[in-house]
Amino acid sequence: MNQHAFSFILGVVITPVLLASDAAVPASAAGVAAVPAAITGRLEGKLLAAGDNRIVLLNTDGTIAWEHRTSLTHDVWMLTNGNLLYADGTAVTEITPGHKVVFQYKAADARGGGTYACQRLDNGNTVVGENSSGKVLEVDPQGKVVFELQAKDFKPGEHQNQRMARKLDNGNYLVCHSGKHVVREYQPDGSVVWEQATPNLAFAAIRKADGNTLVSTLGSIIEYKPDGGIAWEFKNSDIPGLTITNMTGMQLLPSGNLVIGCYSAYQGGKGCGLLEITPDKKVVWSFASPPTAGTMMAVQKLTADGKPLPGKLLR
Numbered sequence: 001m002n003q004h005a006f007s008f009i010l011g012v013v014i015t016p017v018l019l020a021s022d023a024a025v026p027a028s029a030a031g032v033a034a035v036p037a038a039i040t041g042r043l044e045g046k047l048l049a050a051g052d053n054r055i056v057l058l059n060t061d062g063t064i065a066w067e068h069r070t071s072l073t074h075d076v077w078m079l080t081n082g083n084l085l086y087a088d089g090t091a092v093t094e095i096t097p098g099h100k101v102v103f104q105y106k107a108a109d110a111r112g113g114g115t116y117a118c119q120r121l122d123n124g125n126t127v128v129g130e131n132s133s134g135k136v137l138e139v140d141p142q143g144k145v146v147f148e149l150q151a152k153d154f155k156p157g158e159h160q161n162q163r164m165a166r167k168l169d170n171g172n173y174l175v176c177h178s179g180k181h182v183v184r185e186y187q188p189d190g191s192v193v194w195e196q197a198t199p200n201l202a203f204a205a206i207r208k209a210d211g212n213t214l215v216s217t218l219g220s221i222i223e224y225k226p227d228g229g230i231a232w233e234f235k236n237s238d239i240p241g242l243t244i245t246n247m248t249g250m251q252l253l254p255s256g257n258l259v260i261g262c263y264s265a266y267q268g269g270k271g272c273g274l275l276e277i278t279p280d281k282k283v284v285w286s287f288a289s290p291p292t293a294g295t296m297m298a299v300q301k302l303t304a305d306g307k308p309l310p311g312k313l314l315r
Contacts, residue, residue, distance in 0.1 A: 038062030
């Protein structure tokens with residue numbers, strides 16, 4: 001398809017490895033500034049997070065175990081093969097823990113941010129949320145676009161066409177139209193089967209097993225019923241004594257807890273970049289370290305040895 005530009009790099013088969021042990025280089029030795037321990041509460045497992053032009057792997061005390069420099073990253077995944085897949089506005093890229101690029105897709109038009117969302121499917125294809133064109137694509141392992149969905153209400157090169165986009169188990173696509181303040185579920189033919197207006201910018205959406213949909217809208221995370229009713233809501237003012245700013249990326253854990261990333265996380269030195277909350281709005285842990293990153297939009301909680309948690313990953 002001549003409307004797309006590809007940079008696809010085929011590498012050797014990568015055996016599963018752990019980020020913490022891959023390069024065997026301490027973060028400080030790799031040029032990462034040492035920062036104080038930054039976790040309040042008890043964090044079980046490492047954290048993969050991204051925001052201020054880099055991806056970091058955080059230890060349970062909040063110190064940096066590994067780092068990769070990027071553009072402003074909105075979405076990042078730890079894959080089961082030990083590689084990382086991320087979208088940073090410039091491209092959707094898969095790298096090894098040793099920083100080798102093995103896959104990359106670039107939008108032909110990067111005005112306003114070319115690519116902000118990504119998702120690796122079980123069949124090996126990669127979902128790409130192409131913000132600049134308002135499209136959702138599937139790219140196969142050979143770098144060929146095998147599916148294309150043109151979403152509604154887009155303006156070429158607009159910065160807020162889309163944020164997160166996910167393929168659902170039913171084969172449909174859940175797309176956050178950030179600037180329009182709406183989340184839509186599209187069938188592959190482009191028809192809209194569900195639509196939900198949001199009170200602010202729609203950044204991320206997670207479809208739960210019960211059919212409800214969690215949506216992050218900066219100042220709140222709202223769980224919508226299929227009929228549009230509100231089943232649950234968490235506001236950034238719900239935790240006394242904890243400054244929470246703009247909630248963006250989310251991970252729904254099997255326990256029902258939510259792990260949350262925050263954009264522009266600190267106000268006057270106060271705030272938190274990452275946190276985990278229970279369904280009854282209790283904080284399990286929070287991460288605060290302005291020197292690490294002022295923005296941490298994407299987050300994935302991992303096991304203690306840096307692997308994806310068992311079970312279905314909902315982000």
